[in-house]
Amino acid sequence: MAKQEADRTTLDLFADERRPGRPKTNPLPRQAQLRLNKRNQLRRDRERGLRRIELKVDEQLFSKLNLLADERRLSRAELIEVLLLQQLAQQDLD
Template sequence: MAKQEADRTTLDLFADDRRPGRPKTNPLPRQVQLKLNKRNQLKRDRERGLRRIELKVDEQLFSKLNVLANERRLSRAELIHALLLQQLATQGKD
């Protein structure tokens, strides 16, 4: 039997056709991959002695932190870390 390209009724003939798009490299669904990646990131942070804190600030302070971080070529987290250390150092001198 000849294979007709337009014939899609016999799917077994087209099982080996390559479909366009990104190849699947991980058998897990995307949501599970994200969950595992986050768990691994937290584990790496814990091993490095890092702890997570959350901070809510108003939009004006958030913008100022972004501008200052860009000026110093730091991430916002690095800037906040440096500012906290600086403040604690000055508190210790009093």
């Protein structure tokens, strides 16, 4: 059987060929890249004085926060920060 360049149905004939694709730009595997990027993000946040708070809320509150954040053109995290600051300022006035 002759090998025809246009025939891509017999994959075993083309197993040795290098197909053009996206070049590898980072020597690290993807999982290592993700860990490194997360570590760098946490370090940048720490340098900016940011601390992490995790919060679990029900789905209705989550949806309301998303809608309000979209209306105000803020991220959900920024909206929650604004709401917390407003509540703390109100507590200081009482």
